Amino acid sequence: MIIEINPRHPQPRLIRRVVEALARGAVISYPTDTIYGIGCDIFSKSGIERIYQLKDRSRKKPLSFICSDLKDISRYAQVSDNSYRLMRKYLPGPYTFILEATKEVPRIMMSKRRTVGIRVPDNPICLSLVRELMHPIITTSANVSEQDPLCDPKEIDAQFGKVLDLVIDGGALVNIPSTVIDLTGDQPYVVREGKGPVDWLAA
Numbered sequence: 001m002i003i004e005i006n007p008r009h010p011q012p013r014l015i016r017r018v019v020e021a022l023a024r025g026a027v028i029s030y031p032t033d034t035i036y037g038i039g040c041d042i043f044s045k046s047g048i049e050r051i052y053q054l055k056d057r058s059r060k061k062p063l064s065f066i067c068s069d070l071k072d073i074s075r076y077a078q079v080s081d082n083s084y085r086l087m088r089k090y091l092p093g094p095y096t097f098i099l100e101a102t103k104e105v106p107r108i109m110m111s112k113r114r115t116v117g118i119r120v121p122d123n124p125i126c127l128s129l130v131r132e133l134m135h136p137i138i139t140t141s142a143n144v145s146e147q148d149p150l151c152d153p154k155e156i157d158a159q160f161g162k163v164l165d166l167v168i169d170g171g172a173l174v175n176i177p178s179t180v181i182d183l184t185g186d187q188p189y190v191v192r193e194g195k196g197p198v199d200w201l202a203a
Contacts, residue, residue, distance in 0.1 A: 002157050007031065007170040010128045019132040021165055027051060029142050029156045031170035032121040034094045034178045034195050035149045036156055039138035048108055051138060054163045057145045062110060064096055064117030065136040066126055073118055076104050076136065083183045092122035094195035098182040115184055125170050151175045
């Protein structure tokens with residue numbers, strides 16, 4: 001099922017409708033500031049298992065998740081003063097930051113290093129979902145593993161509609177993923193260059 005939501009001014013009643021589904025364990029597709037994601041409530045173990053299955057993704061590859069703001073991040077990750085200053089400057093934005101996890105993160109979400117990937121996208125729809133749900137939501141690209149991400153909600157519905165509970169149509173997006181930066185070491189380390197520029201790291 002496709003639900004059209006205004007990408008700039010998400011309708012509260014539609015956000016509540018999606019959040020009610022997420023609270024019941026739904027798996028959905030939604031737009032971010034980079035590509036379309038597939039996700040569920042971070043505390044829905046059955047939803048997370050469904051995501052691994054529908055993406056044919058290895059369990060050795062942990063999933064990232066979306067927080068609403070820096071305060072929310074500090075609940076789920078250990079944030080140093082330097083990391084906080086950096087993220088405050090560039091979030092919301094097209095970055096995934098790798099941080100050491102706290103005990104609040106479900107074990108199924110963590111890598112062997114006990115790290116997590118966290119996003120705060122500059123997208124009103126997904127941020128409205130997280131704020132209304134009051135939990136982070138999983139974020140992983142809308143595709144089968146090793147295939148190109150789908151960036152048109154109609155294509156996502158055509159491929160995954162039978163296994164997703166909802167597909168949010170927030171308009172078509174360009175296929176450019178987030179930039180991934182590891183903040184667990186002494187210096188930020190670029191794991192993957194994507195939409196977010198990294199020239200500021202050399203400044």
